[in-house]
Amino acid sequence: MIPELQPWMLLIVAMIVFTIGLLGVIVRKNLLIMLMSIELMLNSVNLCFVAFSRIHHLVEGDLTALFVMTVAAAESAVGLGLVIALFRTLRTVDSDQIQMLRD
Numbered sequence: 001m002i003p004e005l006q007p008w009m010l011l012i013v014a015m016i017v018f019t020i021g022l023l024g025v026i027v028r029k030n031l032l033i034m035l036m037s038i039e040l041m042l043n044s045v046n047l048c049f050v051a052f053s054r055i056h057h058l059v060e061g062d063l064t065a066l067f068v069m070t071v072a073a074a075e076s077a078v079g080l081g082l083v084i085a086l087f088r089t090l091r092t093v094d095s096d097q098i099q100m101l102r103d
Helices: 007-027 031-056 060-090
Strands: none
Touching: 007 031, 031 060
């Protein structure tokens, strides 16, 4: 038998996933890895919404998580398009070597 997950367990998992995503954004210099880390952070926030929705027996958390997933999909498509455009012009995806946006 599979034991039922308690909401506090979901919050602990969300905290761990958010920390991994935050470290990925801070430590890594590759723009693709940074975008994946931001997606991890958004997914951990979704997990928090679902956990609090289960705690309070409301559906608004689930609906908000669905909305955040929709926005995250659009964000990743736009971000990937920007990374591809930068790679075509500069031939790198290293965030330290991109000087064009700072001037």
